[in-house]
Structures are given as C-alpha cells and as structure tokens.
Amino acid sequence: MNNNNKNENFIILNELNFNPIKMPMLGIGTFKLNDIENIIKVGLENGYRRIDTASMYNNEERIGKVLNEIITKNDGLDGKKIKREDLFITSKCSFMEHGYENALKAFESSLEKLQLDYLDCYLIHWPGVKGLDGTDNGNSIQRAQTWRALEKLYQDKKVRSIGVSNYTINHLTELLSSPNLQVKPTINQVEFHPLNFQKDLLEFCKNNKIILESYASLAGGRLLNNESVKELAKKVGRTPSQLLLRYCLEHNCPVIPKTENVHRLIENQMIFDFTLSDDIINSLDKLNKDQRFYMNPNSVI
Secondary structure, three states, X not given: OOOOOOOOOEEEEOOOOOOOEEEEOXXXXXXXXXXHHHHHHHHHHOOOOEEEOOHHHOOHHHHHHHHHHHHHHOOOOOOOOOOHHHOEEXXXXXXXXXXHHHHHXXXXXXXXXXXXXXXXXXXXXXXXXXXXXXXXXXXXXXXXXXXXXXXXXXXXXXEOOEEEEOOOHHHHHHXXXXXXXXXXXXXXXXXXXXXXXXXXXXXXXXXXXXEEEXXXXXOOOHHHHOHHHHHHXXXXXXXXXXXXXXXXXXXXXXXXXXXXXXXXXXXXXXXXXXXXXXXXXXHHHOOOOOOOOOOOHHHOX
C-alpha cells in the first residue's frame, strides 16, 4: 500500500486484492465546486490527473461533458494528448442508493453521466441509509448488500478499485470480518486534518492495508488562519495550504482539496518537493481536538 518515497505523487491501490494500480496522491475535489469546468480544464493543463466526485454532488454530468471534450477533442490543453487511461476518476454511491440493486443502478447512472466506460474507484459514501435512524440495524444489513454490489462491479471489471467513505473502525471491522467478503476495501475516505487527527483509525487502516484518504484536509479552510499552522508554515517556507496538504501526505493519506481559485489550484500541487520534520508533524498532530466540520459517522451503528 505504501509508496516507499513520500515525494512520489502516487500510491498503490488493491494490494490486498492482488491487482495493484496507481492512484495520484493529489486530486481535484469537486464538492460544491461552482466553476467546475474551468477548474478541471486548468487542473488537467497543469498536471492533475485525478478527479473526485459523487452522485450526491450533482455534478457528474458537468464533469462528464468536460472529460468527454478533453479526451475526444483535446480542447484547451495546449495540444497535450490526454487519454482516458491517464485519468483516475472516483465517484460514490450515496446514502440514498444503498442496497444491492440500487447500488448497481447508481453506478450505471454515474457512469452514464460521466460519459465513461469504467471508473477507477467507486466508494460507499456513507455507512447509514436514508430514512433509517442511526441505531437501526437495517443500516448494517443494507450497507452489506451495497458492498456485495460493489464487489460484483469490481469482478465484472467495471471499476478498478472499490472502497468506502466515512467508515469508522466498527464499520470496517464489520465489513472485514464478514464471512461473505470477497473483495476487501482498498480506500476509506474520511475527514482528516490536524483538528481531527484520527490516530486510531489511521493505525487500523494501516494495519489492514486500507488507504486512509483525506477530505477536508484544510478543515474547510478554517485551518488556513490558525496561528499555529501559520507559524509552522512560515518555518518551512510554505503556505498554510501546502503545509496542511503535505501533513496528510506525511501520514500517507492522499488528498483531494477543493478550490475555486486557479492560483491556489496550482499552488496546491507544490507539495512533492519538500518534507516535514517529525517535530512539525508532531506539532500538527497535537492540534487534534476530535473536531469535525462535517457529519459524524459515529452516529451510525
């Protein structure tokens, strides 16, 4: 799972499933991204190759149009040829799409909207089911059915890797211990940043060879003005954003920052030519307050 050199810009997926593929450590997050067409075009022009989306984001169709334009016509890329196989596209099955048949239909819908023949990664977005209380055992039953659907999609080669998002240690333990498990999850995408340094989950994923992927790496922008973060960024001669993204990489967590700012988009790429000392990493770890800015999956059994 681990890339040996932390300055590598990719990580290996599917180690447990004996079908290794490379995923870029840095991608473009698209949750609530308004100027999505321009950001994707500029991103691809400047070397980005990974895009993260979800059915819940309601932007797959817009992304699909951009990707189709770029792959088939190579417009706006200064003559650079980008093939489908150069890209890594992730989408997610929402809490409204749990269940075996529902998940299969959701995947096909995402694929159609994105105008693609396959996905590189498909995740269960949330461990809970719409309409069920978090304490309802139906959550467990239905997400198991959803995982069975993802296994089929993987076995049918419609997706190159499968995983989960917002899963706790309890959710992962349940999945990994299932006697019916055929394909192990390769990714768990969670809210991870210094204010929510999920040490136990990070260690659990590492021990089980599951990649912990960070979303909200900047705490929704809240950490950019944190005095400790600004002071540490100044020490390493980088911006707070670069420091926080590099922090995730030091923990071997891929990142998918979202930005509407083209300058910030390019700036965020400059995280592979430096490393952080153990002292700085520890200082950031110690900022932890178990503080979440998005939904807490611990509310779902």
